[in-house]
Amino acid sequence: MINRRTFLASSAAVAGAGILGASAGRTLAADPIKLGSILDTSGAFDAYGKPMDMALRLAVDEINAAGGLLGRQVEIVAYDTQSDMALYTQYGQQLARVDKVDVVHGGILSASREAIRQTLRKSGVPYFYNVLYEGGVCDRNITVIGVTPSQQVEVLIPAAIKKWGKKIYVLAADYNYGQITARWIEKFAKDAGGEVVQTDFFPLDVADFGSTIAKIQGAAPDIVVPALVGGPHLSFFRQWAAAGMKSKIPMASTTIGIGNEHKVLTAEEGDGILVAYNYSPEIVSPANEAFLKAWTAKYGNTDQIHEIAVSHYQGIHVWAEAVRKAGDVGRDKLIGAIEGGLSFEGPGGKVLIDPKTHHAVLDVHLMEMSGQKLKVLESFTQRQPSDTQGVCDLAANPDDNTQYEIKI
């Protein structure tokens, strides 16, 4: 039996509960910040993409465990592009227009970066590309955390020339990365008194290098420099060792090791190859120790960690720093923070963002493969991305939207 008094009391209670519930809901479940991820976690490039995805999840876990950003949790919206460049265009649009993410991290091959860069720029979604690449991208919407030729090739090639001799034979993947990097190799070889005697380009699905190995012997170079990319190209190193060339002509590579190739190849196949990257698990620093410990806690062991997984991890933390500093996830304030001398102490050393190019100033280490590990020979602290700095000034031309290429 309901009389007027009890009815009023109960309906007031219901209404009160409703108001309380609504307000509690609003503070607890503040909309998460959406982080779009676009990586090849299957297919020919999965050796690069899978550890990058692991690094992404570790970084986001760390950010969320520390209370998120601006009181909001970070939520990952991830797509696997299956090593298919066509899927980048599709998922890039999906992230920008359907999922309406606040930032996109990802893209591995330079071809994939160029496939999504314009879409993200037009949609006003800030984009972080966290991979070693050929340099020259000048676009305020993008931030590049990876190593560029003036940081890597400029260290690697003179060291190889000093060690082994002047004649260089270049093998490069046949797309923008390989084509442009081959020209940088030529430039830095010339600057160091060396000479590129021949450059061969290979489509990404080529896996038989028999005739190339014969040709190289015909040219008799002092050094072979492979800038090869992906699973099929890995066959080169195997066939090179199988032909007994390992002891005849030494190698310096701009790409091997990025996808943990030194752990896939046997020690006999990999030993002695010279490389230069931002990261080696052997680096001794508090940041690296903490990183290795966190990775082990999440994944059991550190076998999967590689150069661009660490780059990706650093890229995500740099973005998080920028959000904290800007107090906003929106594009304009975020870019303001990026251009305000942003830096992050990562496992690969200090990452400082150069405001004029949106590229990173990084430590680089000259390393040699030895027993399936990267042994550090010499370290170069805080190298500038001078290749891009020479052509790009976003402070003077904020509307620039070009990838500059080196001319020889």
Added chain:
Amino acid sequence: MDLAAIFAVEILYAIASLVVISSGLAVVFGMMRVINLAHGEFMMVGGYATIVAVKSGINIYIAMLIVAPIVVGVLGVIVERLIIRRLYGRLVDTMLATWGLSLLLIGLASMIFGNTTTGISPPIPGFAIGQYQVNGYSFFIILAAVAILVAMFAVLAGTRAGLVARGAMQNPAMASALGYNPERVYMLTFFAGSALAGLAGGLFAPLLGLVPTIGSAYIAKAFITVISGGASVIAGLVSSAVLFGATSQIFTLATTPMVGEIALLLIAIVLLRLLPQGITSRFFRGAM
């Protein structure tokens, strides 16, 4: 001079690899007129069979030369019983069915092994010719190609089974009247063709990074070789493999690998324009 020897080895190797890749298809298409679009995937299965066998401790030669052909041969028999035998004489339907089969095999391999690259190292070390090095495994492929051709010729020309198979292909009704079951002959021929595809997959496994989609890298070359060869199974296979292998390799060595591939395709187009029935429609006519 030594360099010429190295280049000669590479040219021979290119020819041999075309023979190895195409021999299974030559048997299936050349004899049975069945277009097996899953040929590349049969090779892929052979490659995975080899890698799985090696990783479970079986000797690599047994894995390549015995395990891979048997696994793929049995797969071929199952496919023939379930699909192909219902479609004999229906060229387009067979193409469609085997294309579907190739997608199914790629999907299954991706599910089982993951869409990722796996591989094993070649078992033969390189050695020196003068001051130059060659890949010892190239010689193994060349030997294997010769062995495959000799075995095919011996079986087709020298044994009763080969005679019956050729007879049943030419005139199934007559073979049947003489007491041979054409169904059985078809099945065994398809087994042989599939086993050769499996052998090819096994032989190439140590040279490549294997992915579930590797078949597409072979299928075009295999078809170009077999179709350009024409009606004679062995003479056609050898003549077109020599032509294409030598051309592509000479261009590769003189310029770049890209030009080599283009040269191969160009010469195939010109050849098929001039000799639509293949090389053996004009040369080596009536050869095996």
